[in-house]
Amino acid sequence: MMLKYPNGKPYKPKNQTPEQVGTGKVKDFSFGNRGKTLEEEINETNEYYLSRQIAIVHKKPVPIQIVKVEYPKRSAAVIREAYFRTPSTTDYNGVWNGYYIDFEAKETESKTSFPLKNVHEHQITHMKNVVDQQGIAFTIVRFSKLDRYFFLPFSVLYESWCHMKKGGRKSIPLETFESKSYEIIPGYNPRIDYISIIKKFICNKEC
Template identity: 65%
Template sequence: MMIRYPNGKLYAPAQKEIPKPEIKQRKKDISFSNRGKTLEDEINETNAFYLQRNIANIHKKPVPIQIVKVEYPSRSAAVIREAYFRTPSTTDYNGVWNGYYLDFEAKETQNKTSFPLNNIHAHQVEHMKAVLLQKGIAFFIIRFAVLDRYFITPLTVIEEAWQLMTSGGRKSIPLKVFEAHAVEIKAGYQPRIDYLQAVKKFIANV
């Protein structure tokens, strides 16, 4: 299916790198049943856990798409061949927890030493700044897939790196910055990615 942005530019989803198989066999752990799942899958499972237990009400935002070309290869099937995003996407998830409005973006990288900033768009940063202005909580969940490490990252960390990039600085954020300024959480079983524990720390430090 062909999808275009509102300005007509062709949408090209990021190509995921396939990690090389490990020769050394690792001991079985709680992550075994989650192999092959994306960060989005893990967050969706976590959100379902929160919702079922009345902890929080957080969902993935739907992306509005305008369909412009449909083909009907058979009477019982329709295939979308071309579509446009009606508006630029903002962030992946939003919702409420304990009276707080949460708005966040989820990103993952195969890079072991840094996070490429080309994974983030300017309008997403601006949207999250507007959320903070209204006393909401905005952050990123960054996963270093090969390392299996998760960092709940305040917008301020991403924004500072973004400003440096636009003024000619480096185009990625080193892993050591996340280690120093983000909250690292360990993947668990239920919930899989308990990011609310990091949100509690953000609130405590305000």
């Protein structure tokens, strides 16, 4: 049976054996970046930034409602009943050079457009709030079949979202990404260098 989060994303225990649970040791069976999820690629990027003191960005844990916990003798507490809760924010946030950074990572299998059903109302609300407080909000979109990555500023996403709400198009065409967002060329390390894009983005607004 495939495990899934309530949002439909498959649950991945990341090849952990029971002995590895809670130790932070996760064996990586992938070769290069083959088969890595966008989340894994961004986590690696964030680790790179952190280790070089370039930016401090973390993924937020999945929110859980805990109901029952057991305390076995001589071993770690075990959660025996808990439920997934709907997150009220995006997945990633942090700070770079005095700027507050807040973003979501999304993948699509489509080769021609990014379906807005991938984005939830609460994420739009949260990112709108962030931008109103002068934070930097964006979405990293990966077109998996094309192996292309984009930094989609919130303003562009919001325009499409509002348009959809008025009965307009339910997706953002690839051409809009090409003309109004920033393409991220994946590298080795950092893999998804979104900080270099933020520098361009700020410069385009302020320089």
